[in-house]
Amino acid sequence: MPLFAQITNLLAALFLLVAFAMLAQRRIVHLINLYALQGGILALSIVAVGYGTHQESLYLSAALNGLLKVIVIPLILYRLVRRLGLAWNRENLLRVPTLLLVGLVLNIFAFDVALPIAHLAGTINRDTFGIALASVLLSLLMMIVRTTALTQVLGFLSLENGLIFAATSVTYGMPMMVELGIALDVIVGVFILGVFFFHIREEFDSLDLHRFDRHEE
Amino acid sequence: MTSRALILQCLQCALVFAGAPLLAGWVEQCRAWFGNRHGAGPLQPYRVLRKLWRKELVVAHAASWVFRTAPYLLVAAMIIAGSIVPLLAPIVPLAPAADAIALVGVFAFARMVSALAAMDIGTGFGSMGARREMLIGFLAEPALLMVLFTPALISHSTSLAVIVRQLTTTRLFLYPSMAFAASAYVMVLLAENARIPVDNPDTHLELTMIHGALHLEYAGRHLALMEWAGAIKLATYMAIGIALFLPWGMSATGSASGIALATGLLAVKMTAAGTALAAIETLLAKLRLFRVPEFLGTAFMVAVLGILVHFLLGT
Amino acid sequence: MITQVGHDPLDIALAVCAMWLVLAAASLALSHRPRALRALFVGGAAGSFLFAAAGLLALFAPATHTTLPLGLPQLAFHLRLDALAAVFAILFGFTALAISLYTAGYLRHEQTARIARMAGQYHLLLAAIGLVLLADDAYVFLIAWETMAWSSYLLIISDDHMVLARRAGLLYLITEHMGAIALMLAFGILQAGTHAGLAGYAFGVMRETTLPPALASVVFALGLFGFGAKAGFLPLHAWLPEAHPVAPSPVSALLSGVLLKLGIYGILLFTLELLHAPLWWWGVLMLVLGLVTALFGAIYSAAQNDMKRLLSYSSIENIGLILAGIGLTVLFQAYHMAALATLALMATLYQTLNHAVFKSLLFLGTGSVLHATGERNLGKLGGLIHRMPWVAALLLIGSFAAAGVPPFNGFVSEWLLLQSFLGATSFPQPYLNMAVPLGAAAVVLVAGLAAYVMVKFYGITFLGQPREAALKNAHDAGFGERIALLLLAGGCLFLGLFPAWTVDLFRPAAAQLIDPGAARDTLEGHVLFCRLHAATHADYGPLIVLGALALVSAALVLILRRLAPAPLRRVAPWNGGHDTRTARMQDTAEGFGQPIRQVFAPFFRMQIQRPAPAETAPVYASRVEDPLWYALYLPITRSVCRMSEWVALLRRRRIAIYLLYAFVTLIILLVLAP
Structure with missing residues (x-):
């Protein structure tokens, strides 16, 4: 196996590891760090794929991803967390091992589903598609089990990471326009959510979603 | 099996036996530095051992032969474990005696012996330490075995020597699954060696002790042996980690120059690993006892994930 | 009566069965002479030895069969001693030898009437077990099977003045009968499939026919249920923890050591012999069922406070592991992976033999403790190592064996089982490839829990200080009991130290059930090593481990004597700086199980009674229910x-x-x- 393919595989594995870590992490600040790390791994793996297949356009995509997900969004989130006073907040997550076990089962499922799809693709790193799919499912799981709005947003952002990763592994990335569009969407989304958080907190005095449920009644 | 292999085996035994306290001392020294203290120097464990050597042997009334034989058995078990792991070259003659699974078994044996010895006195502290130790043991063992399964699946063998040979002879090959195994391994190492997020080696409160409570009744040369066994265990765990995840530089044939190079590299790797361990311990805080299952459960899941990744990526 | 007389192993075995029946009858005649009655047990022990020897001989000879002119008009008794039965005959003979010797000593102080009753029932049970192993048609098999159920029922309720014993016996009997009905149905379907009329009940004819998969699955399910009721895996386990504590200890040993194994024998007979073309999902079903049972047994045994209940839950755990091994064997066999199937089968048989030996040892040991102290509750024992040095030393071997640590025997079968799990990577279904290694993790978790349980069992019973004053008068086991315990402990050591020789015992069975070539090549070795063949290079040399262990510790002792000859002084233990110090401040059995109850809380049905803070005589009690x-x-x-x-x-x-x-x-x- 050529070196860059090995590197892509390794990065894919790390990507998945970070997804699992995010599932199990209680502290919000660490969660943001992990998100930044995941973005970094994503950017690196896009670079590796670009290098391996000599597609210069992927470098641009990698730079964009890196800039956005390692620097801009984490910075915004940090600021949000500080302004909201959540810096050392920790969530009550019950039974982390159980959660991880569910994640594991999801993983087996995703790998199994991905095998036939991956064989259709002709890309060098098609094996990593299963990992991408698994991390998408893990992000969804994270959004389901988390109770505060901010962590759900983080789950959503990591889901988007997984999607980009899947796209890179099956088709060497989406067309540039689509990717730019998504990037713009994400950044606007984060801004809007940030604004929303303040409004939510002024309204309900908390970001805990259980409270929203009660107010609905 | 040549005489060279035998010499190598003896060298390795001696290295593990004599060098282990140095590693423990180095870790302590680094922790002192990171904590802005001077520290007593890496040779301190030897001084402590010499002091304990000379001390009177004090044994509780209720202690039976179980209590008195345990320290010897523990040191013996740890030396066996230490001499099975490929340290300098993957050709040690003792290696066929135990593969990776049996190695985990030897650790389990040692754990059982120390737990039984602690219960032999019949105080609350001893049995509490024993049950905590066994709790950590049954959680850490599956995680450790899953960690070892990943390289075993890669090299189609559970023999550590074969695994190491396989990992060193192929061209620089990045096994993604090994990344998972390595992170799980670090967690297991911390738990099994009574290191900080799981147990505090420096504590003086009996009620918070795990490992310390097992040693509480030992004195004199018994205690020296127990401390020594602990140091060898740490060194062996480090050696396993190095053999699995950083095996490069080991001598394939066991030639004199190769061994010299391997010894030098080993010293460098051990120093680095000890420093990293001290850094981890300085950065983390001790977990509540019932968070430990979570910690080890996570280690286990990560290790299993490594195996899954191995199957998926076919490497 | 016997068609041909000679030194045929089958003839020896049959003669032993007849002798047991004679002994059972003799107990009626001798019902007023306690010494003679106890001598009957020694005679039974000699018979057991011969039975084991017959099994050993049969291993290395071709399977022999014979018919007795008994039974139905067109269906004479078919009997046969083949390699699979021979393995179980060795297991049964050896275990029964030790248990008979033990019982001869154990019943010393009992009333004569009770000894007479037990002697009759016990030898009837032995004969029935022997006949189950020798049976080669459904009719004999079921007769022997039912006799076995009845006689063991009578033994379980030998303390029939206790309500608990009668209740447990009834539960056992009902479970066994449900199982027997399922077996009858299964045999009926098998016979119908042969289209051979009454002759179709002979196993020989069933072996020749292949049922269509749907019918075969029905037979499999019925057989699994029927034999499961005997073996005691989930959810048919409920009789085990009830029956074992109330039965006299030798009977518990026989129940756990031999009777449960006959359920395993039956499952092997059905899945690999009579239905010789297993489907893959049978294997998966048994694997999952086995692992769940093993985990359940391990978790629950850690929460028990009664030593015999603890051991019976640990039996459930071991049966689970054995069943998982069978599941793996069947799975490999279904995909025609002969080498791995052989490996898994050997792990299964090894585990079966191991469990028979160490669990009999442990149960007999609890019998001695019970005799000496009259106490079954772990919370009232302690410190017995000083009063009962023999029992304590021998049971330490049993505890290490049960915990599955090297160089004892429990570890060997665990090692083999894990190796077969590791081989399970080339199934045609990716799901299986990814999920089967998780099974290995469950096996290790179970082994870790077993170590926890054994530390609890041994540490609380034998170590520490006596928790009650009465324990000061405890006495060590008598001569006969000691011999029996020594035999079993020796068995544990032999099985632990010479795996390569033990595996040779299983080769003929593997050749019979799976494939002769694979049986020859799968595991090799000599005195020092046990080595996996073919693709996986791995070895395990328990003798070297033990040798090194002994050598290094002896060297350390010698060196330290010379270098650091400090004197030894006995003092009071450290008590945290307080004045009071009583034996009751030690950990109780509940206390020792607390971490397990906490970690696995969702699996338990618990009732905890916590004392109020101001109570002057606080009582803490926890009850764990199934x-x-x-x-x-x-x-x-x-x-x-x-x-x-x-x-x-x-x-x-x-x-x-x-x-x-x-x-x-x-x-x-x-x-x-x-």
Whole structure:
């Protein structure tokens, strides 16, 4: 196996590891760090794929991803967390091992589903598609089990990471326009959510979603 | 099996036996530095051992032969474990005696012996330490075995020597699954060696002790042996980690120059690993006892994930 | 009676069975002479030895069969001693040898009438077990099987003045009968498949026929249920923790050591011999069932406070591991992976043999403790190592064996099982490839828990200080008991230290059930090593491990004597700086199980009674109950009761009504007849 393919595989594995870590992490600040790390791994793996297949356009995509997900969004989130006073907040997550076990089962499922799809693709790193799919499912799981709005947003952002990763592994990335569009969407989304958080907190005095449920009644 | 292999085996035994306290001392020294203290120097464990050597042997009334034989058995078990792991070259003659699974078994044996010895006195502290130790043991063992399964699946063998040979002879090959195994391994190492997020080696409160409570009744040369066994265990765990995840530089044939190079590299790797361990311990805080299952459960899941990744990526 | 007389192993085995029957009859004649009655057990032990020897001989000879002119007109008793039965014959013979010797000593202080009753029932049970192993047609098999159930029932309730014993016995009997009904149905289907009339009940004919997969699956399911009731895996385990504590200790040992194994024998016989073309999902089913059972048993045994209950849950755990091994074997066999199937089968048989030996040892040891102290509750024992040095030393070997640590025997089978799990990477289904290694993790978790349980069992019983004053008068086991314990402990050491020789015992069985070539090549080795063949290079040399262990510790002792000859002084233990220091401050059995109850809280049905802070005489009590009892057994009981109430509606207290029922039935039958 050529070196860059090995590197892509390794990065894919790390990507998945970070997804699992995010599932199990209680502290919000660490969660943001992990998100930044995941973005970094994503950017690196896009670079590796670009290098391996000599597609210069992927470098641009990698730079964009890196800039956005390692620097801009984490910075915004940090600021949000500080302004909201959540810096050392920790969530009550019950039974982390159980959660991880569910994640594991999801993983087996995703790998199994991905095998036939991956064989259709002709890309060098098609094996990593299963990992991408698994991390998408893990992000969804994270959004389901988390109770505060901010962590759900983080789950959503990591889901988007997984999607980009899947796209890179099956088709060497989406067309540039689509990717730019998504990037713009994400950044606007984060801004809007940030604004929303303040409004939510002024309204309900908390970001805990259980409270929203009660107010609905 | 040549005489060279035998010499190598003896060298390795001696290295593990004599060098282990140095590693423990180095870790302590680094922790002192990171904590802005001077520290007593890496040779301190030897001084402590010499002091304990000379001390009177004090044994509780209720202690039976179980209590008195345990320290010897523990040191013996740890030396066996230490001499099975490929340290300098993957050709040690003792290696066929135990593969990776049996190695985990030897650790389990040692754990059982120390737990039984602690219960032999019949105080609350001893049995509490024993049950905590066994709790950590049954959680850490599956995680450790899953960690070892990943390289075993890669090299189609559970023999550590074969695994190491396989990992060193192929061209620089990045096994993604090994990344998972390595992170799980670090967690297991911390738990099994009574290191900080799981147990505090420096504590003086009996009620918070795990490992310390097992040693509480030992004195004199018994205690020296127990401390020594602990140091060898740490060194062996480090050696396993190095053999699995950083095996490069080991001598394939066991030639004199190769061994010299391997010894030098080993010293460098051990120093680095000890420093990293001290850094981890300085950065983390001790977990509540019932968070430990979570910690080890996570280690286990990560290790299993490594195996899954191995199957998926076919490497 | 016997068609041919010679030194055929089968003849020896048959003669031993006959001898046991004679001994059972003799117990009636000797019912007033306690010494002679106890001598009967020694005779039974000699028979057991011969039975084991016959098994050993049969291993290395071709399978022999014979027919006895008994039984149904067209179906004489078919008997056969093949390699699989021979393995179980060795297991049974060796275990029964030790248990018989033990019983001869154990019954010293019992009433004569009770000894006589037990001697009769015990030898009847031995004969029935022997016949189950020798049976080669469904008819003999079921006769022997039912005799075995009855005689063991009688042994379980030998303390029939205790309500608990009667209740446990009833539960056992009902479970066994449900199982026997399932077995009858299974044999019926098998016989129907042969289209050979009455002759189709012979196993020889069943071996020749292959059932269509759907029917075979039905037979498999019935067989799994029927034999599962005997072996005691989930959810048919409920009788084990009830029956073992109330039965006399030698009987518990026989139950756990041998009777459970016959369930395993039956499953092997069905899945790999009579139904010789297993489907893959049978393997998966048994694997999952086995692992769940093993985890359940391990978790629950850690929470028990009664030493025999603890051991019986640990039996459930071991049966689970054995079943998982069978599942793996069947799975490999279904995909025609002969080498791996052989490996898994050897792991299974090894585990079966191991468990028979160490669990008998442990149960017999608890018998001695019970005799010496009259106490079964772990919370009232402690410090017995000083009073009972023999039992303590031998049971330490048993505890290490049960915990599965090297260089003892429990570890060897664990090693083999894990190796076969590791081989499971080339199934055609990716799901299986990814999920099977998780099974290995469960096995290791179970092994870790087993170590926890054994530390609890041994540490609380034998180590520490005596928790009650009465324990000061405890005495060590007598001569006969000591011999028996020594035999079993020796068995543990042999099985642990010479795996390569032990595996040779299983080769003929593997050749018979799977493939002769694979049986020859799968595991090799000599005194020092046990080595996996073919693709996986791995070895394990317990003798070297033990040798190094002994050598290094001896060297350390010698060196330290010379270098650091400091004197030894006995002092009081450290008590945290307080004044009071009593033996009751030690960890109780509940306390020792607390981490397990905390970690696995969702699996338990617990009742905890916590004392209020201001109470002057605080009592802490925790009761752990089996959730399956409430989820499965009690609903079934309730529905049975309800149904019998409906049936009771038919009962009127006039004889004319009953005559009317009979009359109406007759009319209906006459109408339906044409």
